[in-house]
Amino acid sequence: MTQPVPYYPEQGVLVREDALPGLLPAGLRPEDARLLFVHAHPDDESIATGATMGRYAELGAQVVLLTMTRGERGEVIPEPLRGLEVGRPGCTDDGTALGRYRVGELDDAAAALGVADRFFAGEPPALDPAAGFAGGTGHYHDSGMSWGPDGRAAPAGDSSPHSLTAASAEEAAAHVAAAVRAVRPHVLVSYDDDGGYGHPDHVRTAAVAVRGAELAARPGTDASGRVAEPWRTPLLWAVEGEARADDPRPQAAVHGSAERKRSAMAAHATQLVLAEDGSRFALSNGVWQPFSAVETFRLLAGDPGAAAEETRADAGPASLPTTLVTSVAAGLAGASVATVLHAAIWYSPAGWWIPWGLLFAAALLLSVSLWVGTATRRVWAAAVPGLIGYLVSWFFAYGGDGSVIVVTDPSTVVGVLGLAWFVVVFAVTIASVLVTGRWVRARRRAARPA
Incomplete structure (x- = not known):
């Protein structure tokens, strides 16, 4: 009995008109x-x-x-x-x-x-x-x-x-x-x-x-x-x-x-x-x-x-212009709202009070800062909303006479909250930079083959 010729598929003999030119997912360089x-x-x-x-x-x-x-x-x-x-x-x-x-x-x-x-x-x-x-x-x-x-x-x-x-x-x-x-x-x-x-x-x-x-x-x-x-x-x-x-x-x-x-x-x-x-x-x-x-x-x-x-x-950090526009725009919006709301207080009929505005403002500024840092994949960008928040707060507190948005008189409750707000802005800025830095490093390690 004659042994048949071994079969091997031939490469490249059928290329469809709609064949994709490569193997990569869309948008991946x-x-x-x-x-x-x-x-x-x-x-x-x-x-x-x-x-x-x-x-x-x-x-x-x-x-x-x-x-x-x-x-x-x-x-x-x-x-x-x-x-x-x-x-x-x-x-x-x-x-x-x-x-x-x-x-x-x-x-x-x-x-x-x-x-x-x-x-x-x-x-x-x-x-x-x-x-x-x-x-x-x-x-x-x-x-x-x-x-x-x-x-x-x-x-x-x-x-x-x-x-x-x-x-x-x-x-x-x-x-x-x-x-x-x-x-x-x-x-x-x-x-x-x-x-x-x-x-x-x-x-x-x-x-x-x-x-x-x-x-x-x-x-x-x-x-x-x-x-x-x-x-x-x-x-x-x-x-x-x-x-x-x-x-x-x-x-x-x-x-x-x-x-x-x-x-x-x-x-x-x-x-x-x-x-x-x-x-x-x-x-x-x-x-x-x-x-x-x-x-x-x-x-x-x-x-x-x-x-x-x-x-x-995996695409790497956002471009510098994109990072600047994103961080400044988000920082202005988030820091301004947070600064305006930081002194809001809820008073209890029993006489005690809750500084919900300070808590909300801290959470808002932290969220905006973390979003900016992770969205742009640049650690320093996470600090921009906090820096803007500090400048906005300083302007309201010391940029004119009789500001009611940021009060720094420690003899009043709102004054204590005003001073506390500067501390919160500093703490949020440091925390957002640290968290974003860990996130960026973790993503780089995850994307790197073992």
């Missing part, structure tokens, strides 16, 4: 973006998404790669290295040596793509100690594959008990979730549910990537066992496998970096060869596939037209 790519083996990142990763790295985005296995069951092309391949003469292990060799290839490929950080499942931050590894190895082995009678990838008959497909999907997803909470990506990219061409590890990676994003939206633990804050990834994209014109999901078509993709693919010399002109490549089975710098994706979750809430928080 590439230089502010974080993208997490989740792949099954070393070389998948370069073959399936290399042009896209390289392009976003060139634009200044933070491109991060999580690889689920080390590709221990890969077939080896170079003759001098074939002793690393499981089942070949000279191979005396389960592919561990090949996996180590392929880590070096992945390092070179990641450098060519401009990847900011990369790690395997089981390595921090892609490690959830609470989930652990049932296999006891601390990482996942390549599951291997075979070719089915229809030319599509099928499970191998001799997968390791430590392989990715032998592990619980929830366990693997927990490690993906730990990485998501640490990286806090705006975009997560993996495979469609068929894994592209059916490789068991690709199919499992597709499932655990989506599940991992779901789990990451809840609090969890990081690699050190500490509580990790939840993160909801705005957009999840799948590498488009078999292109179908009737697929109703939104499509993105990235015209990426051909140069970076070729360099990255060339780094995986054990797994593929590139034609001299760079127009095609072949894996170990010798089946030539066209090279493409156009990579298409299908939306799995999220709304590409909606800006992510965290995107606005």
Whole structure:
């Protein structure tokens, strides 16, 4: 029986007229973006998404790669290295040596793509100690594959008990979730549910990537066992496998970096060869596939037209003119109202009184100050309403004779409140600066990958 030609989906053959030109949420600048790519083996990142990763790295985005296995069951092309391949003469292990060799290839490929950080499942931050590894190895082995009678990838008959497909999907997803909470990506990219061409590890990676994003939206633990804050990834994209014109999901078509993709693919010399002109490549089975710098994706979750809430928080401080206008306008309004009301008193029939005006004025000025500081994301702006409040109060108290708005005669109740108002303004100003400073630092830490 003749073995059918192995099937591989061809990249960039179907680009819809309404395809989006990129993967980012609306309004997010590439230089502010974080993208997490989740792949099954070393070389998948370069073959399936290399042009896209390289392009976003060139634009200044933070491109991060999580690889689920080390590709221990890969077939080896170079003759001098074939002793690393499981089942070949000279191979005396389960592919561990090949996996180590392929880590070096992945390092070179990641450098060519401009990847900011990369790690395997089981390595921090892609490690959830609470989930652990049932296999006891601390990482996942390549599951291997075979070719089915229809030319599509099928499970191998001799997968390791430590392989990715032998592990619980929830366990693997927990490690993906730990990485998501640490990286806090705006975009997560993996495979469609068929894994592209059916490789068991690709199919499992597709499932655990989506599940991992779901789990990451809840609090969890990081690699050190500490509580990790939840993160909801705005957009999840799948590498488009078999292109179908009737697929109703939104499509993105990235015209990426051909140069970076070729360099990255060339780094995986054990797994593929590139034609001299760079127009095609072949894996170990010798089946030539066209090279493409156009990579298409299908939306799995999220709304590409909606800006992510965290995107606005990551945009940096407001411009100086905007900050000045906002802080002065809000400060004048809030401080003026607070100053006018600070001396309001409620008198009880029993003879005691409550300075509700002073309490209300303090709360109003504090609210305005905190809003200005957090809205502009500038700590000093939080002090502007208080400074204006001090100037307004001084003007009413000492700018003319006989002011009844701010009285500073300590022999009267309103005079005591007037003097107290100056103290309150000072205290509110200091408090708002301290609180805003803590808020800004916390937001910066939250936006920074662990």
